[in-house]
Amino acid sequence: MSARPRSPQERGGFALLSLYAVLIYLFLYLPIAVIVLFAFDAKPIPGLPLDTLTTGWFVEALRDQKLTGSLLTSLRLAVVSAILSTLLAMPAAMVLAWLPIRFKSLVMAMVLGPVVLPQLVLGLGLVILLRSAPDLVGEPAIILAHTTITSSYATLILYSRFLGFRRSYIEAAMNLGASELVVFREVILPLVRPALISVFMLAFTDAFGEFVVAWFVAGFTETLPITIWTSLRQVISPKVYALSSVIILVTLAISLVSQLWVIRQTRLTSKVQTS
Amino acid sequence: MQAGAGSAEKRRRRFAAAGIAPLMLWQFVFFVVPVILLLVISFWRTRNYRMVPDFTFANYIAVFTNGAMWRALLLSVQTAAFVTIACAVLAYPIAYFIAKKAGRLKGLLLIAVIAPFWISIVMRVAAWRLLLGENGVINQSLLSIGLIDQPLGFLLYSPVATSIGLVYAYLPLYVLPLYASIDAIEDNWIAAAKDLNAGPMRAFWEVTFPLSLPGLIVGAVFCFIFGLGEFVTPALLGGGKQLMMSQVIQDQFQRRLDWPAGAAISIVMLVIVFALLAVSMKWFRKASGEKL
Amino acid sequence: MTNTKPPAVEIDAITKSYGETTAIRGVSMDVRDGEFVTILGPSGCGKSTLLRMISGFAEPTTGDVRIGGKSVVGLAPYKRDTAMVFQDYALFPHRTIAENIAFGLRMRKVERAEIARRVDEMLALINLSGYGGRRVSEISGGQAQRVALGRALVVRPSVLLLDEPLGALDMKLRKQMQAELKKIHRELGLTFVAVTHDQEEALTLSDRIAVMNAGSVEQFADPETLYRRPATRFVADFVGGANLIDAEVGPAGALLFRGLPLSGIGSDAVKDRAIGDKVSLVVRPECVATSALGGQAPGPAIEAMVTEVLFSGAVQQIVGRLADGSLFVAHEQGLKPPPERGSTVLFHWDGSLSWLVAR
CATH class of the missing domain: 3.40.50.300 (P-loop containing nucleotide triphosphate hydrolases)
Incomplete structure (x- = not known):
């Protein structure tokens, strides 16, 4: 429940704040709208004013084997990274949130590190590391690099989710005769499934869109962000906007839906009962 | 007597170790080791485009004496500071609005702020090029309504463009911790302040603002360190006349093939980042409400 | 077995x-x-x-x-x-x-x-x-x-x-x-x-x-x-609430409160204690009644100044302050006219309903 404004002064403040909010959302979504708009612009060099609209660029984008090839590469690598980071993050986050461990601050530093480390620096460090394993350059290296970043994000997100999880669910199940494994299967997994899926999706989106680190360790592999980067250095074809706008809309939809779903689900399992 | 006291404790320890080990191992190999390697080669030398093991501070001295590198460091710090302040000013009202005034739309509005953050950075930058270019949407619109009669050239390929791109990139990131802090402030506390005859402004400065400080600081730290190390945005929007630190590093590595020099700048950047984090650790704890 | x-x-x-x-x-x-x-x-x-x-x-x-x-x-x-x-x-x-x-x-x-x-x-x-x-x-x-x-x-x-x-x-x-x-x-x-x-x-x-x-x-x-x-001061106070008079065992079976013997305490109450033992006398508020000073109390009694009278229908609480500053409460039935606030009255009770605990 929000406090509804009462006095005229407060009502004025509310109106001003609402107007401001509209402007901020415009700022956040204007670039997205522009990309989508120019995906339909018939001119080969996009610009205002728009005269004819076409869906031709979408078809062009699908015909461009370089674009679709790198799109598929990105999808494939991001799925692997997302699976790996969810698998790494889930047990770690459970331990961090529920079990007493020694050197907790050191562990947290290791988790937080890849998030705060400038990605450029991580990329360079990995380049040096890969000198001793040159065979990994390319797809395996991209997966390794992305998993390093996304597993950190995933752990932090899951950790905060698990902190809010009512411990007594676990204790109640154990108390009724469920061993650790059974507790995990019967109680924890069903209750944290939404959080896991949302973390998987976020890890996927992050790995899918990451550019800098991938660029350094990619060798001759081209992910979609790398392809777009290359095209941005030349005159950019509207088919790139066409493909981008589809991906952006899908990304937005994924993050919107998965987050909303999680909010609804966590109400059930959180410590504070919201009635 | 004590029949195996602490065996449950041991069991718990084993579970904890098994759960955390894979991630730790992974982060050690692909995060700690690379950073250490970077640190090691930052003391090496380069001869004929090849690294030679050594122990020299020459690369570090160069960071602070070489004019170009020094200017890049300065520009990075300036830009990051500007972006941080801009994000704070822009993010505070929106975080406040979502936390306190949005009513039932709260969840949706928050997610809508965060969502653009997950779009690939190259695509976001591509969008800003469409907006800011000489023939871009902003210039064309201003021209057509007659506000200007020549396209504004400074909009793209300038530190201004970089700053706009960075504010856009990090605004969602700033809203998140701010929202969390403000949302945790109970309406009753604010009501109590008003009940004790504090006006709305006074109540804000006495109650809301101090309690939202952890979020404000945590957001600022994240914004600053991310801004400091950002590469894509300055590389694609900044033009290339004035380089930021990350661009110099990339240049050293990829064009000049002087890895030790690039590594030294990277380490300087890392030191700034971690010093900032260490100084603000207390606020991270406050903001998370739990030991991080 | x-x-x-x-x-x-x-x-x-x-x-x-x-x-x-x-x-x-x-x-x-x-x-x-x-x-x-x-x-x-x-x-x-x-x-x-x-x-x-x-x-x-x-x-x-x-x-x-x-x-x-x-x-x-x-x-x-x-x-x-x-x-x-x-x-x-x-x-x-x-x-x-x-x-x-x-x-x-x-x-x-x-x-x-x-x-x-x-x-x-x-x-x-x-x-x-x-x-x-x-x-x-x-x-x-x-x-x-x-x-x-x-x-x-x-x-x-x-x-x-x-x-x-x-x-x-x-x-x-x-x-x-x-x-x-x-x-x-x-x-x-x-x-x-x-x-x-x-x-x-x-x-x-x-x-x-x-x-x-x-x-x-x-x-x-x-x-x-x-x-x-x-059995202990804590239990007396935590379970049911109790008045506690901090006292000391004196010679000849007397119980000394601020150096003076408490009136109406039988010597058998202190028979297991040694002289000089620090003890507390425990009595439940519901066993205590008040009467005007100078009256003849049938059992143990102590003077206290009435600081508060809390009326709640069937029962009224008379809160008094003892000479050492501690509070002493009597639960009396609500129909009885209460003593005036600020007056000093006698709080008294049946000697068989109070006992000593170590302090």
């Missing part, structure tokens, strides 16, 4: 320390088979830790816990034959009421038909027949409490543990549930161990109560004994 059944739960010289701090210091107690025992104490006294040690969620630093004569120290919670009713009920939100109740039986690999039968039986016992298919979010707080109880009872544990079982309920519901809990205990004949900070609840429900303070058991006795003859 004896044939008598071992106690349901034995707590044997338990201590628990976390690093430097000691949460429980040398607690021992036995719970007989079929008994309803409550551990009563203020928050932070270590009572919940004790319960968690019985259920297996905490381990003693030293000492032993035995259930049915067998040590369970080091045994995982799921291998112990205890069942617990959690303070927040901890009903699984992704399961229906019936599934919640069936959980423990499924874990014990009970046959499917048998599970269905026992769940129905339990739903009837807790007055929730027909609610089996509902979700946890669709029932009220009182119903959730009963489901939590049913989920624990259905496995027929050798000990049922209750952690502040009625703490989340409002007053009226709590009274109702107290009666229901008592009835279920009597009908099933199981051993119940509960933890609460509510002394009235403890007195109503329990066969015996262990009063804990700062990690130790101060007294372990039946409710009547606790109320009529508390």
Whole structure:
């Protein structure tokens, strides 16, 4: 429940704040709208004013084997990274949130590190590391690099989710005769499934869109962000906007839906009962 | 007597170790080791485009004496500071609005702020090029309504463009911790302040603002360190006349093939980042409400 | 060798320390088979830790816990034959009421038909027949409490543990549930161990109560004994509330309050004490009456200045301040005209209703 404004002064403040909010959302979504708009612009060099609209660029984008090839590469690598980071993050986050461990601050530093480390620096460090394993350059290296970043994000997100999880669910199940494994299967997994899926999706989106680190360790592999980067250095074809706008809309939809779903689900399992 | 006291404790320890080990191992190999390697080669030398093991501070001295590198460091710090302040000013009202005034739309509005953050950075930058270019949407619109009669050239390929791109990139990131802090402030506390005859402004400065400080600081730290190390945005929007630190590093590595020099700048950047984090650790704890 | 059944739960010289701090210091107690025992104490006294040690969620630093004569120290919670009713009920939100109740039986690999039968039986016992298919979010707080109880009872544990079982309920519901809990205990004949900070609840429900303070058991006795003859100052004050007069044993069987003998105290009251012992005289407010100064009190009496008169219908509380500054309260019936605030009156009581505890 929000406090509804009462006095005229407060009502004025509310109106001003609402107007401001509209402007901020415009700022956040204007670039997205522009990309989508120019995906339909018939001119080969996009610009205002728009005269004819076409869906031709979408078809062009699908015909461009370089674009679709790198799109598929990105999808494939991001799925692997997302699976790996969810698998790494889930047990770690459970331990961090529920079990007493020694050197907790050191562990947290290791988790937080890849998030705060400038990605450029991580990329360079990995380049040096890969000198001793040159065979990994390319797809395996991209997966390794992305998993390093996304597993950190995933752990932090899951950790905060698990902190809010009512411990007594676990204790109640154990108390009724469920061993650790059974507790995990019967109680924890069903209750944290939404959080896991949302973390998987976020890890996927992050790995899918990451550019800098991938660029350094990619060798001759081209992910979609790398392809777009290359095209941005030349005159950019509207088919790139066409493909981008589809991906952006899908990304937005994924993050919107998965987050909303999680909010609804966590109400059930959180410590504070919201009635 | 004590029949195996602490065996449950041991069991718990084993579970904890098994759960955390894979991630730790992974982060050690692909995060700690690379950073250490970077640190090691930052003391090496380069001869004929090849690294030679050594122990020299020459690369570090160069960071602070070489004019170009020094200017890049300065520009990075300036830009990051500007972006941080801009994000704070822009993010505070929106975080406040979502936390306190949005009513039932709260969840949706928050997610809508965060969502653009997950779009690939190259695509976001591509969008800003469409907006800011000489023939871009902003210039064309201003021209057509007659506000200007020549396209504004400074909009793209300038530190201004970089700053706009960075504010856009990090605004969602700033809203998140701010929202969390403000949302945790109970309406009753604010009501109590008003009940004790504090006006709305006074109540804000006495109650809301101090309690939202952890979020404000945590957001600022994240914004600053991310801004400091950002590469894509300055590389694609900044033009290339004035380089930021990350661009110099990339240049050293990829064009000049002087890895030790690039590594030294990277380490300087890392030191700034971690010093900032260490100084603000207390606020991270406050903001998370739990030991991080 | 004896044939008598071992106690349901034995707590044997338990201590628990976390690093430097000691949460429980040398607690021992036995719970007989079929008994309803409550551990009563203020928050932070270590009572919940004790319960968690019985259920297996905490381990003693030293000492032993035995259930049915067998040590369970080091045994995982799921291998112990205890069942617990959690303070927040901890009903699984992704399961229906019936599934919640069936959980423990499924874990014990009970046959499917048998599970269905026992769940129905339990739903009837807790007055929730027909609610089996509902979700946890669709029932009220009182119903959730009963489901939590049913989920624990259905496995027929050798000990049922209750952690502040009625703490989340409002007053009226709590009274109702107290009666229901008592009835279920009597009908099933199981051993119940509960933890609460509510002394009235403890007195109503329990066969015996262990009063804990700062990690130790101060007294372990039946409710009547606790109320009529508390062993320590803390118990006297915590259970039922008491007036405490800090005094010293004087020569010739006198009890000295600020150096002067208290009037009306018989010498047999101090017969087991040595001269110079520091003691407190305990008397319940409901045993105390007031009368005007100079009157002839039939038993022990003490002067106090009336600071407050709190009228609440049938009973009025007369609060007085003794010469040493401590408060002294009398509960008198509401029809009697109260003494004036600020006046000094005599608080007196029947000498057989007061006793001494060490200080």
